[in-house]
Amino acid sequence: MARAATTTDAFNAVAEPRRRQILDILAGGERPVNDLVRLLGVSQPQVSKHLRVLREVGAVDVREEGRQRHYRLNALALKPIHDWVKNYERSWSERFDRLDVVLEELEGEGDGGGDE
Amino acid sequence: MARAATTTDAFNAVAEPRRRQILDILAGGERPVNDLVRLLGVSQPQVSKHLRVLREVGAVDVREEGRQRHYRLNALALKPIHDWVKNYERSWSERFDRLDVVLEELEGEGDGGGDE
């Protein structure tokens, strides 16, 4: 089997840095394709193809207006990524530093509770 | 050009669900390879190859002990992912709901300030 398709989920889609760049731009507001082409300095077909992937995973929505397609961010599609990586945040937070490993081994299972 | 190597960065490495699973397990504490093989129900070579990728992006560290290799999470390697996706969190937070889009268009650029 080959690698999973980029359109499989948000994780695969945003593994490509250019697509993250596109989302970063769209975070500032809706944009027609040509804006992205200029801002990124990438060929138009490349931009369209990246947008297709982002569309397929639901990370962007399109609004048609004349011959332009205005793309808009749909950040909700990125929530699974945030939800997953969020659980690792404590590991690099200086509050837990190196201690968390020890604590987790002591805990075993069962939630002892904690702030936040 | 083909897709970027899985070992290019954390984004590419964790696009593969099995590798996220491995990290999730290691979040509970250090584990020898065979534990992962049993817990995942995946062939040993597969696990070793996934671990190699995670090692190359710095997401895991190894400790050798006899003939076992104990793998341990290094969550700091996931911070770039968190840092990136964090900026989108407000978009699905109910506090901003649909309003954020309007606000961002009004802002244009320049930080008007806000709580938090």
Added chain:
DNA sequence: TTGATATATAACCATATGAGAATATAATTA
């Protein structure tokens, strides 16, 4: 030493890729 155990690597394969180039489609303008 011989055998078993733990892990890594290599060889093979089917497949999806990102980039580029060319072209298709649709909307606008002259």
Added chain:
DNA sequence: TAATTATATTCTCATATGGTTATATATCAA
């Protein structure tokens, strides 16, 4: 209508992939 503009699609290609199988390497046990 013809030309132009905006965008999407198709084609081709080199490449890295994830899984499988087989094998290599190292450690431990008998």
